Amino acid sequence: MRLAALAAVAAMGLCGCATEGMIIHRMPAETPAADNAAAIQRAASLSAAKEAADRAQAAAEARGEAPAPPLTPADAPPPKTYDPWEPLNRFSYRFNARFDETIFLPLSNGYRRVPSPVRSCVHNFFANLAEVDTVINYTLQGRLGRGVRALGRFAINSTVGIGGLFDFATKLRLEDAPTGFGTTLSKWGMHPGPYLVIPILGPSTLREAVGLLGDYGTSYEVNLANLYRGNVSWALWPLNAVDQRSNISFRYYSTGSPFEYETIRFLYVRKLLLEDEGLHKKSPRKPRAPDLPAGQ
Amino acid sequence: MTNWLIAAAALAVLAPAVFADQLADQVIAPPAAPGPATGLADSAALRATVYGTPPQDIAPMPAKVPLVEINMRMPWARPVPDVFWFDRDLRVWFSAQDKPAPLVIVISGTGGDGNTTVLSTLRGALYGAGYHVLTMPSPTFPGFIVSASTTGVAGDLDQDGRDLYAAMQRIVAHLPRRVRITDIDILGYSLGGANAGVVKSIDATQHRLKIHRAVMIEPPVSLFASVGRLDRLFATSIGSGDVDVERLYQKLYAQLANLYRASDRVRVDENFLLTAAAAVLNSDSQFSAAIALTFRIDLMNMFFAGDLYAGTGVVVDPEHPPKVGDSLERTQQILRGKPFSEYFTKVFAPYYLKRRPYSTPESLIAENRLDIIADALRNNPDYYVQTNSDDLILDKAELAWLENTLGPKIAVYDHGGHLGNIGERRQIADMLDMLAGRWQGVVPGAAP
Numbered sequence: 001m002r003l004a005a006l007a008a009v010a011a012m013g014l015c016g017c018a019t020e021g022m023i024i025h026r027m028p029a030e031t032p033a034a035d036n037a038a039a040i041q042r043a044a045s046l047s048a049a050k051e052a053a054d055r056a057q058a059a060a061e062a063r064g065e066a067p068a069p070p071l072t073p074a075d076a077p078p079p080k081t082y083d084p085w086e087p088l089n090r091f092s093y094r095f096n097a098r099f100d101e102t103i104f105l106p107l108s109n110g111y112r113r114v115p116s117p118v119r120s121c122v123h124n125f126f127a128n129l130a131e132v133d134t135v136i137n138y139t140l141q142g143r144l145g146r147g148v149r150a151l152g153r154f155a156i157n158s159t160v161g162i163g164g165l166f167d168f169a170t171k172l173r174l175e176d177a178p179t180g181f182g183t184t185l186s187k188w189g190m191h192p193g194p195y196l197v198i199p200i201l202g203p204s205t206l207r208e209a210v211g212l213l214g215d216y217g218t219s220y221e222v223n224l225a226n227l228y229r230g231n232v233s234w235a236l237w238p239l240n241a242v243d244q245r246s247n248i249s250f251r252y253y254s255t256g257s258p259f260e261y262e263t264i265r266f267l268y269v270r271k272l273l274l275e276d277e278g279l280h281k282k283s284p285r286k287p288r289a290p291d292l293p294a295g296q
Numbered sequence: 297m298t299n300w301l302i303a304a305a306a307l308a309v310l311a312p313a314v315f316a317d318q319l320a321d322q323v324i325a326p327p328a329a330p331g332p333a334t335g336l337a338d339s340a341a342l343r344a345t346v347y348g349t350p351p352q353d354i355a356p357m358p359a360k361v362p363l364v365e366i367n368m369r370m371p372w373a374r375p376v377p378d379v380f381w382f383d384r385d386l387r388v389w390f391s392a393q394d395k396p397a398p399l400v401i402v403i404s405g406t407g408g409d410g411n412t413t414v415l416s417t418l419r420g421a422l423y424g425a426g427y428h429v430l431t432m433p434s435p436t437f438p439g440f441i442v443s444a445s446t447t448g449v450a451g452d453l454d455q456d457g458r459d460l461y462a463a464m465q466r467i468v469a470h471l472p473r474r475v476r477i478t479d480i481d482i483l484g485y486s487l488g489g490a491n492a493g494v495v496k497s498i499d500a501t502q503h504r505l506k507i508h509r510a511v512m513i514e515p516p517v518s519l520f521a522s523v524g525r526l527d528r529l530f531a532t533s534i535g536s537g538d539v540d541v542e543r544l545y546q547k548l549y550a551q552l553a554n555l556y557r558a559s560d561r562v563r564v565d566e567n568f569l570l571t572a573a574a575a576v577l578n579s580d581s582q583f584s585a586a587i588a589l590t591f592r593i594d595l596m597n598m599f600f601a602g603d604l605y606a607g608t609g610v611v612v613d614p615e616h617p618p619k620v621g622d623s624l625e626r627t628q629q630i631l632r633g634k635p636f637s638e639y640f641t642k643v644f645a646p647y648y649l650k651r652r653p654y655s656t657p658e659s660l661i662a663e664n665r666l667d668i669i670a671d672a673l674r675n676n677p678d679y680y681v682q683t684n685s686d687d688l689i690l691d692k693a694e695l696a697w698l699e700n701t702l703g704p705k706i707a708v709y710d711h712g713g714h715l716g717n718i719g720e721r722r723q724i725a726d727m728l729d730m731l732a733g734r735w736q737g738v739v740p741g742a743a744p
């Protein structure tokens with residue numbers, strides 16, 4: 001059974017064929033008509049969301065709830081990023097690029113030929129499993145309202161949504177808002193720490209890596225429906241990974257640029273720092289020494 | 297161009313670059329400062345250039361377009377430098393009809409790979425109209441420079457045209473047999489438009505592909521004048537030095553942080569960035585900065601590759617080229633502050649002057665104007681141009697030159713800036729008519 005599944009997966013991956021020095025990779029077909037319709041819809045929903053946010057902000061200001069003092073350009077972290085393990089990280093980055101090109105991407109491209117309702121069920125299923133970590137971590141972060149919402153999502157999707165295969169909660173305006181132990185550590189005051197490229201998984205920092213371990217440990221301890229320690233646990237990780245990869249459009253070295261490592265590192269750590277600013281908006285942290293590289 | 301934010305942040309990287317070598321002797325004069333383009337003072341043109349065609353204005357598209365990625369090694373490629381290990385193969389994308397059909401080869405704009413958003417839009421329209429579609433990177437894209445350039449120094453119209461032409465022949469010859477091609481046309485946007493015209497004129501003497509028609513979408517007329525305008529845009533909207541770039545980064549970070557705090561989101565994701573872009577990007581100076589930054593990022597890659605291959609030693613020590621795993625942070629910092637004029641004076645001109653006897657910097661500039669194919673553009677009925685009266689890369693004289701030279705074979709739209717109307721119903725309909733040879737010229741009073 002296990003071998004057959006692996007063989008099927010390998011067959012999906014081996015979709016490239018070579019003729020006379022020309023290597024041809026079959027890519028998922030493009031769907032421009034549907035993409036364009038989705039873009040129109042998204043533009044409408046984004047502008048609606050923006051109006052709602054503006055109204056909420058105006059209402060909060062009317063009630064006299066002044067938001068935290070706004071950040072000024074002087075508060076921006078330095079452009080340099082804390083990367084004490086750079087040689088090792090660069091090695092991992094190259095390894096990841098090769099692994100992605102030869103194994104991960106062909107697998108996820110093959111997977112994208114599975115009908116999209118099936119893929120969406122798989123995606124919802126994993127998102128629902130992650131809801132356990134979300135509930136626990138919102139509680140640890142002291143954000144109980146969000147924790148209760150996540151618990152509600154989990155209850156609805158696990159029952160009405162048939163074990164998490166369907167996301168009914170979103171239809172009831174309980175939108176997915178995942179969090180994890182990395183965010184909890186940030187809420188507790190930890191900085192991102194050294195930049196870290198994790199083999200296969202990609203860009204991270206020490207804090208986020210600890211967060212990932214914590215999340216996996218929690219799932220393993222909770223062991224929902226015996227999925228993490230039972231007979232199918234061996235299939236869980238790869239399927240989850242392929243599902244996640246197929247939803248990310250990033251392609252290693254599609255920029256063709258020799259500066260890609262630097263660029264990704266810069267953007268990834270700025271994204272984390274922006275999220276940290278959001279977490280600490282009510283209790284601004286002490287200013288950092290300006291000569292410390294970002295993340296330290 | 298919503299990924300401008302990523303581009304902006306990417307460029308704003310890290311500590312101040314040092315301009316020590318700015319005092320270095322500038323033996324070769326940079327191209328003369330060009331006249332301003334009309335679109336640079338036009339808010340609508342800038343906005344269209346940044347945001348692109350609104351999705352509701354896009355021409356009808358097919359439901360499904362099959363796609364394969366083709367990786368191919370070009371036998372004439374120069375040895376691959378360590379730092380470019382990932383660019384060994386030329387990457388192009390191909391969509392095949394399952395019946396005999398004409399093939400359109402589409403060339404990307406400056407610094408673009410063979411699968412940009414614009415290419416994807418054109419691919420959809422062309423495939424929907426029954427063509428096989430082959431999309432190629434720009435000869436200024438690092439992946440092309442490394443895998444398919446005979447020189448490594450990109451930016452010369454004729455040389456880039458020859459490299460492109462050779463790569464096209466090799467790819468077309470090796471396409472699977474079940475792909476039956478009845479005719480070949482060529483198309484390109486921005487710099488790719490100029491490349492397309494030059495490739496067709498090379499083919500007219502060599503007859504290896506028998507390219508039928510060429511449609512050049514929003515091409516530059518003088519390469520160096522157009523990029524000179526973008527250099528100047530950078531100087532006026534961002535500044536000349538690295539301190540200005542860092543200031544832009546700090547401003548952008550603070551703006552994003554405040555927007556993110558005000559939002560109710562738990563992640564900085566694509567939806568947040570799209571909403572933020574609309575809030576951050578809404579004035580002429582911000583549009584200008586975004587356009588100038590995007591171009592500078594492409595230039596940095598081309599500059600680095602050219603300097604490495606030509607051994608000119610501006611940022612890469614020719615004796616000790618960087619190896620796999622070396623940090624390029626410092627190099628990136630320095631390049632961030634370098635305009636195109638410096639690429640011309642320190643890499644491009646020294647390289648080509650040495651290899652082309654009797655040439656001068658002035659002759660190199662002159663050879664990089666569409667004048668080199670002016671006769672064909674004027675007399676051959678198979679060349680077409682689509683452009684905009686508010687294009688940022690053209691001035692009035694250049695637009696007039698195009699109109700005079702092309703005569704009835706040019707469509708000039710009154711909006712769109714640079715590439716801000718690609719995919720629009722009218723642009724696509726005209727483009728397909730041009731490719732099919734049934735374009736009747738601008739019909740007065742026709743509905744857009």
